[in-house]
Amino acid sequence: MSIALFTLGGTIAMGGLDPGRPGVVARLTGADLTAAVPGLADLNPPLDVRDALAVPSAHLTYRQLLDVVDAAGRAVIAGATGVVVTQGTDTLEESAFLADLVWPHDAPLVFTGAMRNPTLAGPDGPANLLAAARVAAAPSARGLGVLVAFNDEVHAARWVRKTHSTSTATFASPNTGPLGHVIEGRVRVLVRPERPAPLSPVDPDRLDGTRVALHTVTLDDDGLLLDRLAETHHGLVVAGFGVGHVPARLAPTLGALADRIPVVLTSRSGAGSVLRNTYGAVGSETDLRRRGLLDGGLLDPYKAKVLLRLLLAANAGRDTIAAALARHG
Incomplete structure (x- = not known):
């Protein structure tokens, strides 16, 4: 021992x-x-x-x-x-x-x-x-x-x-x-939280070839850094404001990306969850989910990126990714 x-x-x-x-x-x-x-x-x-x-x-x-x-x-x-x-x-x-x-x-x-x-x-x-x-x-x-x-x-x-x-x-x-x-x-x-089951083993070669980007949204963000991102990356994590908001002009760009690759919405705040259906303006969490972004829950952007990359390397589809985010976030 x-x-x-x-x-x-x-x-x-x-x-x-x-x-x-x-x-x-x-x-x-x-x-x-x-x-x-x-x-x-x-x-x-x-x-x-x-x-x-x-x-x-x-x-x-x-x-x-x-x-x-x-x-x-x-x-x-x-x-x-x-x-x-x-x-x-x-x-x-x-x-x-x-x-x-x-x-x-x-x-x-x-x-x-x-x-x-x-x-x-x-x-x-x-x-x-x-x-x-x-x-x-x-x-x-x-x-x-x-x-x-x-x-x-x-x-x-x-x-x-x-x-x-x-x-x-x-x-x-x-x-x-x-x-x-x-x-x-x-x-x-002092506490024993429930632990999600581990993921299946990942092929290291597939993992090496899987690219996931992280975009932290900032004041007056024009989204130019996201231009053509779907051509170079397999997934994207968005660190939005507060409970999961972005500037209105960024919402269509993120929606277009979500049509092509998995896009996970998280909060840049450092604690707390993104919401699902509290706010309804363009660029709100409700609007972004309607455009196809996936709910990152309580996962911070860095951990969401790790999880998404492992899932994509295992060839996980949208439903599998959403379910994994729900378990871990």
Whole structure:
């Protein structure tokens, strides 16, 4: 029995300076990381450390992340109690959600990282890694899917967001709050939300060739960025104002796109759901749904993009996509 640890680089692993370049760089191995965490050596079951990648999270691809998820699954099948993945925080919310969409095991898969690198006073990486390992080992975390352990909080990958560029308390779940906390080394899971069934495995080659765009609507948006988008992309996520509104002149453009490719309507607000039938003006959520846009519900734009790309890579039709959005959003 063990907890498998897969390291992917990021701030948590940036332990030194390169004389030829400004700024910190990734230097720490998994062994270096674990050696710097007080109490980690006493964890039961122990860690099985595996260095997977050493890249900033901004460089990660879907294919690389799915390879890590596959390796994590094999570790669980081989007897691991749970799995921890360390990576940079820039894309951690998307990585965790991608993993959650395909993770079929009861064993916890826990993502964590750091906001303050080890060269600074008070780095948060060691505490986050210890908390993540404790969550991965906790019986109460089984069946919750993919989790994010950060700042002694436990979040569902489905709802967690990075909400601040530098704060060590950056990860939050604005719509739900955390699922639990790590208190004096004890994992306390306070709520157990229903978890949708995972998606079927996706062909990585088809995934590589599937393009989904994200358009954030802004004041006086003329929509020129969307011109000919259906010729280059297979789907579009729209981050609309508030409950799902766009400028009136943008509505016909989005409707024309929705006739050709799936277009998912989400909110750029950071929390809350798009509505379905409260407002009726041109460019409102009711008007856009009438023009064929799909309801993203509570999904934020970044997670909607991850879900839509996986669905399109699996050759899902409009009805299947709408049903998946209803389950996950």
